[in-house]
Amino acid sequence: MPQRRWSFYSMGLPPLISKEKILDKEFLDNEEKDGRYGTRPRWGNAPEFATITMGGNDVGILNLVLTCIYSLKLWGQDCDTVINNGFNTLGSSDFTSKAKEVIQKALDKGHGTRIGPNFKFFVTGYAQFFNQVRPQCNNVTFKRPWSPVSPEYLTIERRTNMNNLALALNAKLKEIVATFPTDQVIWIDYDAAFEGHRFCDRDEPSPNDPDTWIFNWDDRDDPGNEALLNLLPAYTALNSSSPAQPFSSDSAYIAALLDATANNPTDQGYLTDHFRVFHPKPDGHAAIRAAVIKAVTDAGVPAPGLPTYAPGWCGMHVIQYQKNEPDGPNKDGSEYLFDVTIKDANGVEIPLYNCNGCGTTARFVAPNGVPQTIESELPFNMQLTAGPVDDSAVLFNYNGQAWGSNDQEHHSDFGAYDNGKREGDTGFTC
Structure with missing residues (x-):
């Protein structure tokens, strides 16, 4: 769980x-x-x-x-x-x-x-x-x-x-x-x-x-640090303009070390030990x-171990508003507008975090073909993608599950447009 x-x-x-x-x-x-x-x-x-x-x-x-x-x-x-x-x-x-x-x-x-x-x-x-x-x-x-x-x-x-x-x-x-x-x-x-x-x-x-x-x-607690102690003097001599003051700044010194190891992953590991x-x-x-x-x-931060939602089969309700619909909330919009709510396996609405104060409903614009991320109490983010025209399916992706608004395996049920909007429900394993 x-x-x-x-x-x-x-x-x-x-x-x-x-x-x-x-x-x-x-x-x-x-x-x-x-x-x-x-x-x-x-x-x-x-x-x-x-x-x-x-x-x-x-x-x-x-x-x-x-x-x-x-x-x-x-x-x-x-x-x-x-x-x-x-x-x-x-x-x-x-x-x-x-x-x-x-x-x-x-x-x-x-x-x-x-x-x-x-x-x-x-x-x-x-x-x-x-x-x-x-x-x-x-x-x-x-x-x-x-x-x-x-x-x-x-x-x-x-x-x-x-x-x-x-x-x-x-x-x-x-x-x-x-x-x-x-x-x-x-x-x-x-x-x-x-x-x-x-x-x-x-x-x-x-x-x-x-x-x-x-x-x-000199804490020689691993082979990487042991090797670094032999490599670093060579780096310093290689990049030194004078024995007493080889670099003009701390960034120049660090950059020289990074450059010296740029093509050698093993040497880069040695530098981790140097910087520690x-x-x-x-x-x-x-x-x-x-x-x-x-x-x-x-400070009262809750201890781990308390479930935040009922796992199993979650549901999502979607309202899609047509572009530039004169009588709706998207009357000035050239892209589709969506309202989304998500419910856990017990039918309880889950808080969403796409904006400050979203509550359990998130409203966002979805440009054609651009996945929109819906953040919530769920351990993974939902993605929603709108198509280019009204008849296009809305696409969803959650934790490796990918489906559309016409996918019966995910119990998708979307109606026709009515007064500038269409509504639908879909489900997924959560």
Whole structure:
């Protein structure tokens, strides 16, 4: 029996707040192919809640990790400058306005789904990377052995400054969340769960330490990452204009790596391991997941397992309005207009989500030969296609079932046009 879908629409970690990242790529009405990230999903009608982690790239986490921790210094900046730039970003009105725009966009999209005003949006923070108290790390560096520049050491001061940036980012995001209704936008802070599992909680460097919940470069836990450690120096040398500053920007560095692996799927897999450094390991993600589940449960999002409709043989009632009919609702229309309702196996009308406030009836224009998607409580979307003339059959498609308004196997029963419209019923397995 189909179950209630407890949808989890996650927007990744950590995306840029900038318009071309979240606002243009995470609220799609249709799937979109992306050469770097594969297929980006459409928002759809399913999410009852959504989560987001945002802002890390905006404050320069990538640059901080590579400059302050791995001593690559690809862009010629010193660590203090990188950290100060992050604080300056957090203090800017641009950061606040973009974050608010993202949250408002999520609420607008969520309220248009089947869950309506009960949709909730969860904003998660970040974990601090380091234990900033133990002096053991004062003389430790994560510098790559093939990098020619001077090492950065993980002194107490350096660790404190980097942790303070993470805490400031959390504080800013929490402050922004507080400007929205508390029953719609919820802040999740999981930083405390990482206590005892940060870098420098034990002797460093300690690759593959199961008690450290953050990936390091030398975590050789799979063959792909092992091979990457041998490939990356060659990539860097290949694309380097000078040993100390081979790339002019972070995008140039990433583009060089992607170009180097463009024709080799195996090498592309290696890059996944490279990009994961200073992201949570599975145990870290488990802790984050637990925090999210608790917040979702506390917010009253219904638990999974409750059926939303009676499965079996569903029915659909269709009203088709003729084009340019002077006395009907389609008097100015050059294309057919439809009203559609869907009933479950018990004859109960199912909510439809083609528009805000559709209720159980959706009205839409169907240009000739162009499939129209009808979103509802059902686990799959119905498609309806109008023909070019009045006598043309209306075509339907649901979860691999394809039939027309003259198909007796689907109990289709459509009458003749009367006063500018015709009505009919059809059925399908749901």
